[in-house]
Amino acid sequence: MRKMPGQRIVELSVTPVPVQYRKELGTNSRNDPTAQTRTEWLVRARTEYGQEGLTIANRFMREFDSFDSSAGTVRGLVALLRDSFLNHRVDEYLETSDGRVVGVHEEYKQLFWEHGWMSILAFDLLGQDLGISAVDLLGGQVRDRVPAYDTTLYFQDMVHPENGAAQVASEAAKAHSDGYNEFKIKVGRPGRWMAPQAGMERDVEVVLGVREAVGPDAKIMVDANFGYDHRLDLLEDFMRETLPANIFWFEEMVTADVGDYRVMRRIRDRLGSDALLVCGEVDRDPPSQVFRDLVDQRLIDGYQPDSVSAGFSRWQALEEWLEPTGVRSIPHNFGNGNFGTRATLVFGAASPTFLTLEDERHYPNVYADDDVSFSDGAYSVPSGPGLGLKIDTDAYQSKYAGHEALITL
Numbered sequence: 001m002r003k004m005p006g007q008r009i010v011e012l013s014v015t016p017v018p019v020q021y022r023k024e025l026g027t028n029s030r031n032d033p034t035a036q037t038r039t040e041w042l043v044r045a046r047t048e049y050g051q052e053g054l055t056i057a058n059r060f061m062r063e064f065d066s067f068d069s070s071a072g073t074v075r076g077l078v079a080l081l082r083d084s085f086l087n088h089r090v091d092e093y094l095e096t097s098d099g100r101v102v103g104v105h106e107e108y109k110q111l112f113w114e115h116g117w118m119s120i121l122a123f124d125l126l127g128q129d130l131g132i133s134a135v136d137l138l139g140g141q142v143r144d145r146v147p148a149y150d151t152t153l154y155f156q157d158m159v160h161p162e163n164g165a166a167q168v169a170s171e172a173a174k175a176h177s178d179g180y181n182e183f184k185i186k187v188g189r190p191g192r193w194m195a196p197q198a199g200m201e202r203d204v205e206v207v208l209g210v211r212e213a214v215g216p217d218a219k220i221m222v223d224a225n226f227g228y229d230h231r232l233d234l235l236e237d238f239m240r241e242t243l244p245a246n247i248f249w250f251e252e253m254v255t256a257d258v259g260d261y262r263v264m265r266r267i268r269d270r271l272g273s274d275a276l277l278v279c280g281e282v283d284r285d286p287p288s289q290v291f292r293d294l295v296d297q298r299l300i301d302g303y304q305p306d307s308v309s310a311g312f313s314r315w316q317a318l319e320e321w322l323e324p325t326g327v328r329s330i331p332h333n334f335g336n337g338n339f340g341t342r343a344t345l346v347f348g349a350a351s352p353t354f355l356t357l358e359d360e361r362h363y364p365n366v367y368a369d370d371d372v373s374f375s376d377g378a379y380s381v382p383s384g385p386g387l388g389l390k391i392d393t394d395a396y397q398s399k400y401a402g403h404e405a406l407i408t409l
Contacts, residue, residue, distance in 0.1 A: 007047035007129055009085045012407040014057065014077055015042045017400050019337040020363045023171070026155035029188030029227030034154065040337035041077070042366065042400075044391070045085055045121055053090075053125035054389055055117050056339045059309040074405055082407050084111060084118060090129045093122040094137075094313070099130070101137045104313050116311025120343050120387075123312050127386035134386050138312060138350035145378035146348040148357040149182035149221065150175040151334060155193065157206065165202060169209035175361075181377030182219040182356055184251070185210055188227015190234055199227075200234045204241040211245040219356075223251040232260065236267045249276035249302060249330075256280070256290045261299040278302030281332035286310060286318060295327050302355065307331035307344040319353055333358035338367055342382070342389045345372070349381040366400055368392040 017040045025034035041057040057077050064072025070079065093112075095103040101123065104112050112119040127134045135141050152175070153168055160167040172183050185207055189199030203222075211220055222242075228235040235253055250268070254260045256279050265277060277300050283291050286305040294300045303322060307315070310331070319329055329351050333340045341359060348354040357379065368390040373380045382388030 006089050006091050007049050007051065009045050009088055009090065009125070010048050010409055011046040012081050012085055013042075013044045014074060014081070014405045014407075015044075015396075015400050016040075016403050017042045017337075017366045019365050021152065022361055022363060023152065024159055025152055026157070026159040026186075027193065028154055028186045028223075029191045029193070029225040031225075033159070038335065038337065040339055040365070042339070043081065043117075043121060045081075045125060047090060047125070047129070051125070051128045052391070053121050053128060053386060054339065054391070055121035055124065055343075056308060056337065057117060058336060059117055059306070060115065078405055078407055080115070085121070086407055087409055090122075090125040093119075094126055096126075096137070099132060099136060100139055101126075101313075101316070112311060112313045116314045117308050119311035119313035120308065124386035124389075131385050133382065133384065133388065134312070134346050135349045135381060138316070138347065141349050141381060142352050143349060143381075145380055146345050146357055147182060147355075147378045148180070148359040148374070149184050149219070150180045150361060151184045151358045152361055153183055153210065154186045155189065157202070158193070165205040165209050168206045169213040172210040173213040176214045176218065179375055179377060180359075181214075181217070182221070182248075183210060183214060184221040184223055184358070186225070187222045187238070188224030188253075190231055191224075191227030191229060196231060196234055200238050203238055207242045207245050207247070216246075219248040220245055221249045221251060222247055222253075224253045226252055226255045228253045229255055232263055232267070235264065236271075239267060239273060240271055243271060243273060247273065247275045249278045251304070252279045252281065253277075256282075256294060258290070258293050258297060258299065261294055262297075265299055276301035276328070278304055278328075278330055280304035281306065281334075284309075286314070287321065295322065295325050298325070300327060302328045302330040304330050304332045306336070307333050307347060308336045308340050312343075312347060315347060315351075319351060322353060327353075328355045329353040330355045331358070334360060336360075338362050338365055339389070342367075342372075342387055345379050346382065346387055366391055366396055 045053045070076030123134045187203040190196040281304040
């Protein structure tokens with residue numbers, strides 16, 4: 001039976017939960033290879049009537065620098081959660097009107113701005129308390145299915161050097177057979193991992209190979225992680241040579257800079273490409289000034305702050321800013337595990353400017369099966385209250401509960 005709003009939060013817990021990729025991921029233009037297993041720092045908040053809200057604290061835990069500070073430590077996270085949620089009411093965080101969230105109560109604005117992942121927990125708890133979906137709290141469902149792209153095509157040619165560029169194409173073909181119609185390919189080899197000319201040529205070979213593998217109707221995006229910094233000449237060559245691939249967007253080909261993006265946009269237009277220019281995943285305090293300038297001067301077409309780190313409340317404010325500009329919402333979601341997929345799915349179901357969900361394609365771990373399904377390149381929308389996401393109790397108890405840090409009254 002639906003309870004009236006106002007339940008108190010009587011217990012929280014923090015648990016590190018492993019999450020695994022379906023394959024070994026190679027490097028990108030900046031970093032060493034991605035480990036096959038990562039961690040979701042699962043946060044559970046339980047109310048006096050037994051309802052439970054979820055989020056992850058990955059962004060907080062990445063802030064670890066030394067033991068001189070509590071940032072990035074479980075002790076610091078426990079203290080933050082205790083102060084922010086324990087013995088608080090689930091309806092005291094978000095302002096609502098006609099069943100939709102229109103803002104954050106004044107005393108929590110700064111907290112949710114700094115820790116956006118907390119706002120997702122607040123949406124989940126309030127939605128469950130009211131018996132409505134977080135999709136409705138975010139403004140209501142605008143699409144029946146949310147498209148998703150495979151984001152695991154890293155420098156796979158370096159994982160299997162004997163196969164060269166063909167390795168990336170074969171993995172794209174496999175993902176296509178699994179139902180994906182959108183693919184993001186890591187490029188930017190000229191920046192660090194190969195000699196500049198050879199790196200650009202390998203980038204081209206990979207992109208054209210993937211296009212051949214997935215057919216003409218699939219969407220292909222490329223992400224250089226700034227691998228073409230200071231080499232706009234090579235970037236122009238890359239953009240020209242990949243015209244047959246009909247790239248859907250160019251992501252972070254160079255570091256965000258008004259001058260460089262103006263040059264890149266001119267190159268794109270001169271070559272006759274209609275690909276989107278997108279960036280913003282590195283914007284930790286969105287929107288910072290350089291991204292404001294890029295949006296205001298119509299130099300980018302998509303903006304990409306992280307879905308979980310920014311959180312629902314901050315993304316609501318970002319969308320209000322973006323809406324009159326025509327710039328699309330393309331939240332970054334890499335490193336957010338299975339929880340991030342659900343959170344981004346919920347946001348994408350309600351966002352009129354949203355394009356597509358970044359999907360890491362993790363193996364299932366701690367979350368229970370529900371009515372969400374994936375087919376023909378898109379996810380169905382969850383129907384349950386809040387995020388519609390529940391914990392698989394048996395899996396949690398048998399595999400993860402031994403690492404739980406419990407916070408009680």
